[in-house]
Amino acid sequence: xxxxxxxxxxxxxxxxxxxxxxxxxxxxxxxxxxxxxxxxxxxxxxxxxxxxxxxxxxxxxxxxxxxxxxxxxxxxxxxxxxxxxxxxxxxxxxxxxxxxxxxxxxxxxxxxxxxxxxxxxxxxxxxx
Amino acid sequence: xxxxxxxxxxxxxxxxxxxxxxxxxxxxxxxxxxxxxxxxxxxxxxxxxxxxxxxxxxxxxxxxxxxxxxxxxxxxxxxxxxxxxxxxxxxxxxxxxxxxxxxxxxxxxxxxxxxxxxxxxxxxxxxxxxxxxxxxxxxxxxxxxxxxxxxxxxxxxxxxxxxxxxxxxxxxxxxxxxxxxxxxxxxxxxxxxxxxxxxxxxxxxxxxxxxxxxxxxxxx
Ligand code: FES
Ligand SMILES: [Fe+2]
Ligand SMILES: [Fe+2]
Numbered sequence: 001x002x003x004x005x006x007x008x009x010x011x012x013x014x015x016x017x018x019x020x021x022x023x024x025x026x027x028x029x030x031x032x033x034x035x036x037x038x039x040x041x042x043x044x045x046x047x048x049x050x051x052x053x054x055x056x057x058x059x060x061x062x063x064x065x066x067x068x069x070x071x072x073x074x075x076x077x078x079x080x081x082x083x084x085x086x087x088x089x090x091x092x093x094x095x096x097x098x099x100x101x102x103x104x105x106x107x108x109x110x111x112x113x114x115x116x117x118x119x120x121x122x123x124x125x126x127x128x
Numbered sequence: 129x130x131x132x133x134x135x136x137x138x139x140x141x142x143x144x145x146x147x148x149x150x151x152x153x154x155x156x157x158x159x160x161x162x163x164x165x166x167x168x169x170x171x172x173x174x175x176x177x178x179x180x181x182x183x184x185x186x187x188x189x190x191x192x193x194x195x196x197x198x199x200x201x202x203x204x205x206x207x208x209x210x211x212x213x214x215x216x217x218x219x220x221x222x223x224x225x226x227x228x229x230x231x232x233x234x235x236x237x238x239x240x241x242x243x244x245x246x247x248x249x250x251x252x253x254x255x256x257x258x259x260x261x262x263x264x265x266x267x268x269x270x271x272x273x274x275x276x277x278x279x280x281x282x283x284x285x286x287x288x289x290x291x292x293x294x295x296x297x298x299x300x301x302x303x304x305x306x307x308x309x310x311x312x313x314x315x316x317x318x319x320x321x322x323x324x325x326x327x328x329x330x331x332x333x334x335x336x337x338x339x340x341x342x343x344x345x346x347x348x
Contacts, residue, residue, distance in 0.1 A: 056279060057272045061239045062170075080239040123234030127167030 020099040024051055025070070025106045042067075042074070042094035042103070053094070053107060060096030063128050066113035067092050072103030081123070089116045150290075151221060157287035164283060164291065165223035168214055170237035171276050172225075175211040177233035179269050180204060182241035186262050189243060193259050196312055198332070200266060203305045205333020207273075210298045213340045217294055238272035241265050260317040267309040273302040297337040 018038040024046055025031045036045030043065055046053050056064035060079025069092050076082045078096035086092075091113040092105065110128040117124035139155075140147045154161055183204035190197040218224070226232045233240075244261040245253035280295035307324035314322035329336070 056275045057238055058275070059239055059268065059272060061272070062237050125170040125235050125237045127163060127165075127170040127237065 020072075021102045022046070022072075022099055023102075023104045024053070024067075025104070026051070027108050036099045036103075038098060038100065040098065041078070042092070042097050042099055042105070045099075046094070054110070055095050058095045060093045062125050063093065063110045063113045063117075065093055065095040066109040067094050067105035067107050068109045068112065070104040070106060072105075073100035074098060074103060075100055083117075083122055085120050085122060086113070086117070089113075089120075091116065148220075148222075154221075154288050159284070159287050161221055164280075164288070165218060165221045167237070167276075167280060167283070168218050168221070168291070169223060169225070169232075170235055171280065172211050172214050172218060173232045173236035174238035174273065174276060175207045175214070177229075178236045178238045178240045179207040179273070180211060182243070183207065183266070183269075185243050186241060186265060189253075189257055189262055190259060196259060196263065196316075198328075199308050199312065199326070200262075201332050202329050202334070203266065203270070203308070206301050206305070206335045206338065209333065209335040209338050209340070210301070213294055213298060213338045217291060221291075237276050238269065241269045260313060263309055263313040263316055267306065267313055270302055270306040270309060274299065274306060277302055294338075300337040301335060 016037070019035050020038065021033050022036045022042055022045060023031055023033040032046075032049065032051055034045055034049035034051070036042055043053055043055055043058075054064050056062050057080075058065075060076070061081050068090050074092050074097040076087070076092060076097050078098070079093050080096075082093060082096075091109060094105065114124045114126070114128050135142055138149075139152045140149050151161055154164075183200060187197055187200045187204060190200055215225075226235070240249065242249045242265070243253055244257040244265060245255055277295050277299040281292055281299060284292040284295065304324075304326075308326050310322050311324035311326060314320040
C-alpha cells in the first residue's frame, strides 16, 4: 500500500506522496515550518531545510533525536524500539518517524523521553 | 611523617583516597564525568550485548560462506575486545557495570543485531536468512557503533586524553568493520565492487588498534 492510499493527506499535483507541514520548536525559542513528505522521516525533512537537529543511532533506538509531539499524527513503524507508552507519553523519534498529518514538535527531548521510559519501567540508554 | 609537606589541596586533600585527581582534572576541563560514564556504559553494553552476543548467532548462519564467516568472526571478537578495552575506564571514572545482565542489555546504545527472520529474537528463523540479509544487519550495526564512539571522541577531544585514546582506537576498527561489510554486501546483493581496503587480520579478532592486554599470560 502506498503512503497516499494509506493516508490520503494532500497529494502533490504530480501525484507523488502527500506532503505535510512540520513545525519544529527549537530550544532557542525559534520555530520553523518545513515541508515533509509522507514517505520520508521527519528528521530528514528538517535537515533538508537546514535545521540543526540532534541524532546518533538514526535507527529509532537511542532516543537522541526525541521530540515532544505537540500536535499531529506520525508513523513510527521504522523504529527499532518504540513503545505504545512512548506515543501515549507524547514522544516521537523523528529519525524514523514519517508524518501522517501536519505536525508541531518540540525538539531536544532525549532526556525527557529517557526519564519517561524509566518512570514506566521501559528500557532506554542512560547516557542520552 | 607522611604529612610533613602536604601539597596544595585543590579539590583533593593530601592522602585522600575518596577522590581522584584523574577525575577532578576532567571536571576542571568541563567534562561532565557522570554523563560520560553513562555513555561509556551504554556503549559497552552495545559492544557486549548488541553485537558480540548477536554476531555469534549471525556467524553461525553464514555457513557455506567461509570468507564472510571469518570476517564476521573478526568483527565479533573485536567487539568483545572493545568491551574489554572500555570496561576499566568505566571503573576508573567512578562507574560500575549494572548488577544485572538484563539491565545492561536493555540500556545498550545500539540495537541488538538480531538474526533476520526471528522477529527480534522471539523464535528461531522461520526461513533461513540469506547472506545478504545477515550482512545488512552487520553493516547497520557497525554504523551505529561508529556514531556512538565518534560522540565519545567529540566529547573528550582536547579534554580527556585517556578516554579519547581508547574511544578513537575503537572507532578505528568500527570504521574498518563498516567498510568490510559494505564490500561484502555490495557484491553479494548487487554484484558490485566496493573495495574496502580489507586485509586479513593476522589472527582471528586481532584488534590491531584496540587490543589492550593479553587475555591470558603469554597469550598473543
Ligand atoms: S537518532 Fe537514535 S532514536 Fe533517532
Ligand atoms: Fe565494536
Ligand atoms: Fe564493530
